[in-house]
Amino acid sequence: MSITLCLCLVEGNTTANAFPVDINKDQLVGHLKEAIFHGDELKLWKVEIPGDHDDHLRNLSLQDQYELLAINDIGDYWPTSPPKKHIHVIVKLPLLSLEEALSCIPPPISYSPDCTTSKTTTKVNGNPPASVQYWGDFFDKMDQFRFDQQPIFERPQFIPDKVVNNEEDVRVAIDVK
Template structure:
């Protein structure tokens, strides 16, 4: 008869009589009880083992060796219990420090926070399917080209803040898109409000610009310097592009041309170097060099290298370093703020 078969036949109360002293342990006893008697309550098994162990230690019918082993196991348990009590007291004595560590563990670094991916959202079957878009005045860009090195520069960039002091970004996914205004709300909640928490020097909002035009969103640095304009569109507006490039479709698609002209107009009117086009599902990052415009490939919402949050944060840092085309522009904008916006 195998040991396993024998274990099935013996009452668990005879454990110390059946098994040799060298295998006596709470772990072995627990395994036997769990496997063959389907008792899984650890507290019950623990109490059962040590209650029977005390009986063994005092049973004069057993060998002296068996009684001594039982006493050693009981003594070991008492030592372990005492050690745990001491550790508990020490832990309670340093509860403030412990709470601080627990609190700190809830925070993450800027790099980790920016690596989070906003959720996808659904379009309502009743969504406005119109493909009309705002037409603006002004001169169009002379050339529209691919901004080739933006993502390469971003992927080797290191965000400086390495202290775990940020909470996990809070996203919302229960939106139903019916029109462009809902898309603007989604981007505000899942991108701009998140970035405002993570990078307080930058403020994304529906704030006015010094020049002409009303872009959907702006980004101001340190409260007073406009560095980015951002234009939001429904996916229907740019649906004909597919996986193609805005810079290519600009030459052949009137609707795409209007969209590009709109962001270029807002940038040039405010003499900005950088801007963003977005449908929430896709994002294009834009650089203006006088009358030339450079537009990246589309960055998908679910991208992981880089993420959308990383791309926005990186562009904002670029724009902070050099938001304007020249020093004369800076004086012009500052003058406008002082005399017309206060």
């Protein structure tokens, strides 16, 4: 008998980014992980969040949920069909090394015609930066370093197609979750 996990969702996304996965009840959770991505790199949690409750997703704590173990059958977690129009599985992507995290390039920011720009340089806690690098030179400078490949960073999630009206909008557009 086939079970349809109608809605899987990558942690940090909204229900608009949910995707379906069809899998048999007698298959292992490891098979579900492989159907989504490289199974050894994912963690999955069982949830039941109505599809119209994005606010639950913003405040979701995975510590309160059941982590799906790769050695268990799907039927162990869903003996009957899961409810329709609900998120059933939250997918946590693998962590990134420092080098991988730094190579995540934010999408371009477009400025509104009404935007007022500042003539001052960006300041950190009121102090001017020690140095400013052009984006093109940044990667050359970065290549000089030896990075620890230990994965400890979550993949940043950027807001695509953000239109900027003021300086605070820039902070919001490049805010990583």
